[in-house]
Amino acid sequence: xxxxxxxxxxxxxxxxxxxxxxxxxxxxxxxxxxxxxxxxxxxxxxxxxxxxxxxxxxxxxxxxxxxxxxxxxxxxxxxxxxxxxxxxxxxxxxxxxxxxxxxxxxxxxxxxxxxxxxxxxxxxxxxxxxxxxxxxxxxxxxxxxxxxxxxxxxxxxxxxxxxxxxxxxxxxxxxxxxxxxxxxxxxxxxxxxxxxxxxxxxxxxxxxxxxxxxxxxxxxxxxxxxxxxxxxxxxxxxxxxxxxxxxxxxxxxxxxxxxxxxxxxxxxxxxxxxxxxxxxxxxxxxxxxxxxxxxxxxxxxxxxxxxxxxxxxxxxxxxxxxxxxxxxxxxxxxxxxxxxxxxxxxxxxxxxxxxxxxxxxxxxxxxxxxxxxxxxxxxxxxxxxxxxxxxxxxxxxxxxxxxxxxxxxxxxxxxxxxxxxxxxxxxxxxxxxxxxxxxxxxxxxxx
Numbered sequence: 001x002x003x004x005x006x007x008x009x010x011x012x013x014x015x016x017x018x019x020x021x022x023x024x025x026x027x028x029x030x031x032x033x034x035x036x037x038x039x040x041x042x043x044x045x046x047x048x049x050x051x052x053x054x055x056x057x058x059x060x061x062x063x064x065x066x067x068x069x070x071x072x073x074x075x076x077x078x079x080x081x082x083x084x085x086x087x088x089x090x091x092x093x094x095x096x097x098x099x100x101x102x103x104x105x106x107x108x109x110x111x112x113x114x115x116x117x118x119x120x121x122x123x124x125x126x127x128x129x130x131x132x133x134x135x136x137x138x139x140x141x142x143x144x145x146x147x148x149x150x151x152x153x154x155x156x157x158x159x160x161x162x163x164x165x166x167x168x169x170x171x172x173x174x175x176x177x178x179x180x181x182x183x184x185x186x187x188x189x190x191x192x193x194x195x196x197x198x199x200x201x202x203x204x205x206x207x208x209x210x211x212x213x214x215x216x217x218x219x220x221x222x223x224x225x226x227x228x229x230x231x232x233x234x235x236x237x238x239x240x241x242x243x244x245x246x247x248x249x250x251x252x253x254x255x256x257x258x259x260x261x262x263x264x265x266x267x268x269x270x271x272x273x274x275x276x277x278x279x280x281x282x283x284x285x286x287x288x289x290x291x292x293x294x295x296x297x298x299x300x301x302x303x304x305x306x307x308x309x310x311x312x313x314x315x316x317x318x319x320x321x322x323x324x325x326x327x328x329x330x331x332x333x334x335x336x337x338x339x340x341x342x343x344x345x346x347x348x349x350x351x352x353x354x355x356x357x358x359x360x361x362x363x364x365x366x367x368x369x370x371x372x373x374x375x376x377x378x379x380x381x382x383x384x385x386x387x388x389x390x391x392x393x394x395x396x397x398x399x400x401x402x403x404x405x406x407x408x409x410x411x412x413x414x415x416x417x418x419x420x421x422x423x424x425x426x427x428x429x430x431x432x433x434x435x436x437x438x439x440x441x442x443x444x445x446x447x
Contacts, residue, residue, distance in 0.1 A: 044405035088136025088413030093357030127167025129366030175204030209254035243272030
């Protein structure tokens, strides 16, 4: 007799629920939104800073950036105070898997004694130091270990991208391509066949157009984002002159054609003027170092749109520790450093596209930002130096659609530095806040 009553009660209860549903919880209009505020903002492209800077971040993207923007309801606000917000810095020329800072001969021997797996682990603090210094994107231009087929830079890049290791976004070049006996031939200066074989395309060493094409293809096959080649002698190589050409015109043409055919960019190590002219005519994307470039060659770079990456920090460090290098390297370093000052001043005057690159590894990792002051000391306006380390490098890397400026839709790579870097460029060396893709890597701001 009670069963029909139970059914009736349940029917009435469900009916009430359907007609008068429980109110929905209040929606958060801006879930996960972070707002960064600071006294000033450099957007990466303008000729001046703006005051009362605000950057709004949701997820891994910037949703807005500007002056005195309204704060979305429910957002987490981080007020960085008397600081300047900027796009994450970029370094176009690093070697994060290496450390060349000690005694040259001791380092050379240690490189032969240390297991490659150990050397890979030793690179982890290097990338951590770089990103904590504010460098959220770097190009690693060459990583090879004699007698090993490991691609440590590719593995490190992937580990960072997958969140296993904390570090900057990396574009890697695997093994740099060079000529037999040239700057990238690590067997030069050792007894012949000490390592059991003559290096070939699989080591990045190639002679003749066909072999160079094969070397380019091999690097791309194994994960290269960018191709690096040495087309003139170098400072830290024992058996070549610093400014001599190391590729023929035909080899240079093959190098550029094959790289661009595979839709990669080509960065060339080059100190010498003749090699640079031939490389620029062939269509390389950037000249790295460029110590002995003459005004006529710099003008050709401007006409062709070729980038200059001057790596001033490298020669600065070497000259400060010059006695730690063999006498033959000392002579080359002194000549290159003496020439680079006038070259850089001329490049600035002529309006050559100048990117920011340091040759990290020649000096201790994490000191990359000291390059800014060196650029300014040699005649570059502070705001242009900041542009070199942000939007100009983004263009050189082919990443301008994703990074390099603070604007809607870009990845949230953001740094903050104390004070005004346009009046004291060394502020770049004291980065207090780092965000990469919306994740805070470093925050020294007072609560």
